[in-house]
Amino acid sequence: MRILYALALIAGLAALITDHLTSPSSARAVSPEDFAGACAPCGAPCPSTQKK
Amino acid sequence: MSTATLETPAVAATPRLDWPFLIAAVLATAVLVTLVVLDGRPASAALIVLGFALGVAFLKAEFSFTAAWRRFLVCGEAGGLLAALLLIAVAATVIVPVAALVPGFGGAIAPIGPSLVIGAFVFGIGMQFANGCGSGTLYTAGGGSGRMLIALALFIVGSVIGSLHLPAFLALGGIDPILASTYFGPWGGLAATLASIALAALMIAGVARARGASFRPRPTLIVGAVAIGLISIGVFLAGHHPWSVTFGFTVWGAKIAALLGFDFSHAEFWQWAGPKRALGESILSDTSSLTDLGMIFGAMAAAAAAKPFARGAWPPARSLIAAAIGGLLMGWGARIGFGCNIGAFVGGVASGSLHGWVWFAAALGGCAIGVRLRPAFGLSRD
Numbered sequence: 001m002r003i004l005y006a007l008a009l010i011a012g013l014a015a016l017i018t019d020h021l022t023s024p025s026s027a028r029a030v031s032p033e034d035f036a037g038a039c040a041p042c043g044a045p046c047p048s049t050q051k052k
Numbered sequence: 053m054s055t056a057t058l059e060t061p062a063v064a065a066t067p068r069l070d071w072p073f074l075i076a077a078v079l080a081t082a083v084l085v086t087l088v089v090l091d092g093r094p095a096s097a098a099l100i101v102l103g104f105a106l107g108v109a110f111l112k113a114e115f116s117f118t119a120a121w122r123r124f125l126v127c128g129e130a131g132g133l134l135a136a137l138l139l140i141a142v143a144a145t146v147i148v149p150v151a152a153l154v155p156g157f158g159g160a161i162a163p164i165g166p167s168l169v170i171g172a173f174v175f176g177i178g179m180q181f182a183n184g185c186g187s188g189t190l191y192t193a194g195g196g197s198g199r200m201l202i203a204l205a206l207f208i209v210g211s212v213i214g215s216l217h218l219p220a221f222l223a224l225g226g227i228d229p230i231l232a233s234t235y236f237g238p239w240g241g242l243a244a245t246l247a248s249i250a251l252a253a254l255m256i257a258g259v260a261r262a263r264g265a266s267f268r269p270r271p272t273l274i275v276g277a278v279a280i281g282l283i284s285i286g287v288f289l290a291g292h293h294p295w296s297v298t299f300g301f302t303v304w305g306a307k308i309a310a311l312l313g314f315d316f317s318h319a320e321f322w323q324w325a326g327p328k329r330a331l332g333e334s335i336l337s338d339t340s341s342l343t344d345l346g347m348i349f350g351a352m353a354a355a356a357a358a359k360p361f362a363r364g365a366w367p368p369a370r371s372l373i374a375a376a377i378g379g380l381l382m383g384w385g386a387r388i389g390f391g392c393n394i395g396a397f398v399g400g401v402a403s404g405s406l407h408g409w410v411w412f413a414a415a416l417g418g419c420a421i422g423v424r425l426r427p428a429f430g431l432s433r434d
Contacts, residue, residue, distance in 0.1 A: 002073075004201070016084070020334040020336050023335075023337075024333050024334065025334045025336065026333060028093055029342055030326075031292075031296065033161075034292070035324075038324075039162065039229060040162040040163065041390060041395045043325060047163050
């Protein structure tokens with residue numbers, strides 16, 4: 001189990017660093033609720049604004 | 053050679069500190085903090101550090117929503133459930149007024165409808181199979197449980213599948229979020245929120261008394277609840293929204309799926325502004341990912357500081373299957389039901405949003421089913 005953890009830690013950290021260095025970053029960390037029209041923590045729209 | 057020497061077993065010196073994993077956890081946290089500080093984002097660094105503190109606090113207090121809910125359902129014991137309500141009350145004292153009064157801050161809200169109820173119910177079943185919720189999965193996986201590492205992997209898969217199904221569930225209908233502060237103002241909303249928590253606590257304690265069970269939380273749980281409540285206030289102030297866990301899992305899974313060639317350009321969920329931006333940007337730009345990662349490393353550091361890390365044997369296959377199914381159900385349910393115990397229940401109720409209580413009731417119903425099904429996987433009912 002320790003070896004699995006060590007491998008997961010190394011692979012995960014490498015993936016995170018690669019993703020961070022190859023992707024754009026916001027000026028500050030955001031959550032989907034920061035965007036206009038978001039009605040839930042995942043950014044889903046409100047029922048009243050959903051397209052009929 | 054004396055008899056005493058012969059009879060004394062040769063005890064191998066077991067180190068209390070597991071240096072390799074302790075150093076790895078602290079170093080990994082330092083790397084993430086450095087990356088966001090180099091980007092000029094001190095608030096992001098704060099979220100990682102606060103997540104780390106949450107991992108330590110959860111592990112040290114052995115704070116478990118899943119076990120607390122199960123004990124309440126099976127034998128009426130309410131100490132864990134009341135400790136969770138204390139945590140929420142602590143967080144609410146800041147979240148409700150600040151979200152209502154300070155521009156740029158907002159509470160955890162969600163529509164109330166079939167999607168919320170179905171998602172929370174399925175999540176509740178998954179909680180009992182996996183033996184951990186969103187935060188529980190994070191801190192136990194980080195703390196060295198291989199079983200929960202499997203639950204986490206399937207949680208991520210389930211949440212991506214849920215993201216593809218959510219628009220269809222939203223189309224079933226529902227009503228817009230109902231916030232206490234909208235009706236009663238910032239301070240009246242706080243009073244109404246605290247009153248709803250007190251009422252729930254009285255009802256839960258009443259059930260415990262009627263069943264002849266204890267409703268007093270352990271002292272470590274009370275300390276843990278206050279500490280986690282205070283840290284979650286810190287997360288709110290740094291991230292401008294209440295602490296949430298599962299959106300990060302969805303982003304991680306979608307990024308891996310996209311890497312494997314999956315095209316999300318036609319998936320409605322991923323065209324909404326927030327998810328679309330999260331998928332395109334660095335994982336370290338997403339608030340929930342920052343606290344999630346900090347929490348994993350915090351739990352790892354706390355576990356490695358106390359005993360040899362991840363030395364336990366693998367549980368039986370049936371238990372691993374339960375963890376996998378539980379993780380999948382929780383991931384799907386969290387996306388359909390707008391979060392987990394943290395994002396929907398703790399965050400929702402602490403924001404004065406009615407959806408938090410609806411989520412709690414539906415998830416508790418799912419837990420009741422999950423508890424009954426646990427023996428099929430060789431897991432105990434209590």
